[in-house]
Amino acid sequence: MRAATIVEGRIEVEDRPDPVPGDGEVLISVRAAGINGADLAQRAGRYPPPAGATDVPGLECAGEIADGRRVMALLSGGGQAELAVAHETHLLPVSDGMGWDEAGGFVEVFATAHDALFTQAELSAGERLLVNGAAGGVGVAAVQLGLAAGATVTASARHHHDALRALGADTDVDGEYDVILELVGGENLTTNLGRLALRGRISVIGTGAGSRAEIEFGYLTRKRGRIHGSTLRSRTVEEKAQVMAALGAFMAEHAFHVPVEETFPLERTEDAYERFRAGNKFGKIVVCP
Ligand SMILES: NC(=O)c1ccc[n+]([C@@H]2O[C@H](COP(=O)([O-])OP(=O)(O)OC[C@H]3O[C@@H](n4cnc5c(N)ncnc54)[C@H](OP(=O)(O)O)[C@@H]3O)[C@@H](O)[C@H]2O)c1
Known part of the structure; x- marks a missing residue:
């Protein structure tokens, strides 16, 4: 198969042996795969x-499996290739109206956002959610998930305010929040504390702008607040299956959209990475074998 391969800090697309599924795994003929940080x-x-x-x-990634089903899959690696292997408990069906490019960029960001918002931060209907870094992949997922759950959602981003308002988010960040999803890090980690409502929760998922900050613990104690962090990739097969089951149940009741900023053929995966790195995108960058 053809597969993205890291060679001295660059992506080259090379011939690699076809992956072989193990116990409980399926082989996916990949149609699209998202790029992530x-x-x-x-x-x-x-x-x-x-x-x-x-x-x-x-x-x-998203693609077809041997029995003809159209699936999208959470992977611990290997999506940017013609063939990928996924655990059967890490699959979701691709709905009829969803294109391959959207499906290929869906799972990692929606699973991350769903787990952070609902399982960890316990966001519920009527609460106020602030998403920092809202125009990226996880951000547009979180905005849609929060609205679907009946929260009021405010999106903080450097660009794409009109598109975020079109999704249903407010873009005026003044105010207090029950849940803050932190996708940027850096100084936000300090300012978030001043924006917490009583019993507010801060969920730290991304720290691309910096992973150190000075924290005024007084805010946290006065607000009886909570800060927690999380990663998805390093979790066990069973833990990821729980995340996927929770997301799948939520998807059965709501429809979501993955804004795809640009797609690239697999052979141009290095260009896709550079487009991701350039920033100022709305949603996802996707490669299509
Ligand atoms: N913990 C986990 O399991 C997990 C899972 C998935 C993702 N992540 C992390 O979560 C973060 C978000 O992921 P993603 O897929 O949504 O990434 P993404 O698509 O690159 O989006 C990141 C967003 O943050 C904004 N941003 C970056 N630096 C900023 C800064 N200094 N100030 C303000 N905004 C800034 C970007 O805006 P611009 O376009 O203006 O730069 C972009 O809209 C990344 O750090 C990623 O590595 C963690």
């Missing part, structure tokens, strides 16, 4: 794949 970190040598995972990058 973790892929860029892996390309730079800063985020090695977990033990036992392929070194082919790609945490999410």
Whole structure:
């Protein structure tokens, strides 16, 4: 098969042996695969794949499996290739109206956002959610998930305010929040504390703008607040299955849209990474074998 391969800090698309599914796994003929920040970190040598995972990058893909089903899959690697292997409990069906490009960029960001908002931060209907870094993949997922759950959603982003308002978010960030989803990090980690409502929760998922900040603990105690962090990739097969089951149940009742900023053929995966790195995109960058 053809597969994205990291060679001295660049992506080259090379011939690799076809992956072989193990117990409980399926082989996916990949139609589309999303790019994520973790892929860029892996390309730079800063985020090695977990033990036992392929070194082919790609945490999410969509395609067909042997019985003809159209699926999208959460992966610990290997999505940016013609063939990928996924655990059968890490699959979701691709709905009829969803294109391959949207499906290829769905799972990693929606699973991350769903787990952070509902399982960890316990967001509920009527609460106020602030999403920092809302125009990226996880952000547009979180905005839609929060609205679907009946929260009021405010989106903080440097660009794409009209598109975020079109999704249903407010873009005026003044106010207090029950849940803050942090996808940027850096100084936000300090200012978030001043924006917490009583019993507010801060969920830290991304720290691309910096992972150190000075924290005024007084805000946290006065607001009886909570800060927690999370990663998805390193979880066990069973833990990821729980995340996917919760997301699948939510999807059965709601329809979501994945804004795709640009798609690239697999052979141009390096260009896709560079487009991701350039920023100022709305939603996802996707490669299509
Ligand atoms: N913990 C986990 O399991 C997990 C899972 C998935 C993702 N992540 C992390 O979560 C973060 C978001 O993921 P993503 O897929 O949504 O990434 P993404 O598509 O690149 O989106 C990131 C967003 O943050 C904005 N941003 C970046 N630096 C900023 C800064 N200094 N100030 C203000 N805004 C800034 C970007 O805006 P611009 O376009 O203006 O730069 C972009 O809209 C990444 O750090 C990613 O690595 C973690």
